[in-house]
Amino acid sequence: AQRVTQPEKLLSVFKGAPVELKCNYSYSGSPELFWYVQYSRQRLQLLLRHISRESIKGFTADLNKGETSFHLKKPFAQEEDSAMYYCALSSRGGATNKLIFGTGTLLAVQP
Amino acid sequence: DAGVTQSPTHLIKTRGQHVTLRCSPISGHKSVSWYQQVLGQGPQFIFQYYEKEERGRGNFPDRFSARQFPNYSSELNVNALLLGDSALYLCASTLDLGVNTIYFGEGSWLTVV
Structure with a gap:
């Protein structure tokens, strides 16, 4: 079964501390993975995708196929990083391109 | 440049009623998807x-239906509403x-x- 698991509902850290938001997936085939972020009162927006191998707002995520993980990391958290983070898997079946989301992790960065 | 727009933003319905939600995609985008997000969960594909043309359907009952118009806008319809249908409906x-x-x-x- 295709599934995305985010084990932490809430992650609270102090400003300047490192952050790691965990994401594990279950998928047969080559997965395409994403992190989406939702800031307070804003729409869900793409943060980064594994195929781009880019760093956005200081966040990076590496796909580890052996551990079936795609953890999101940032070395030094900022207060403005406080938001809801969703890990998502792109599932392509026939002509459909849909996202399978995890349940999300609320990141709270304390001053 | 307008993003994806949805209407209405909020609505309250009674059990058994039906609802129509509307979505306009980003200009030039030809594909529209609908997701349901129940409180405390991630979005689920509908x-x-x-x-x-319908290209994919998630695990939702037949009470849920949708269509896409020639201008690529879309409507999501839900009939015979249940309390469990209370959620945020996202268009993408x-x-x-x-x-x-x-x-x-x-x-x-x-x-x-």
Whole structure:
């Protein structure tokens, strides 16, 4: 079964501390993975995708196929990083391109 | 440049009623998808439409239906509303079927009482 698991509902850290938001997936085939972020009162927006191998707002995520993980990391958290983070898997079946989301992790960065 | 727009933003319905939610994709985008997000959960895929045809359907009952119009806008219809249908309904658009960047609207909050 295709599934995305985010084990932490809430992650609270102090400003300047490192952050790691965990994401594990279950998928047969080559997965395409994403992190989406939702800031307070804003729409869900793409943060980064594994195929781009880019760093956005200081966040990076590496796909580890052996551990079936795609953890999101940032070395030094900022207060403005406080938001809801969703890990998502792109599932392509026939002509459909849909996202399978995890349940999300609320990141709270304390001053 | 307008993003994905949805209407209404909030609505309250009674059990047994039906509801229609509307979505306009980003200009030039041909594919629209609908997701349901129940409080405390991640979004769940309901439908994908491309060029006015249904291209995918999630695990939702037949009470849920949708369509896409020639201008690529879309409607989601839910009949015989249940309390459990209370959720945020998100519309998303993509340029094409093969494109992975999915852009979301702000959603329509549906409360069923």
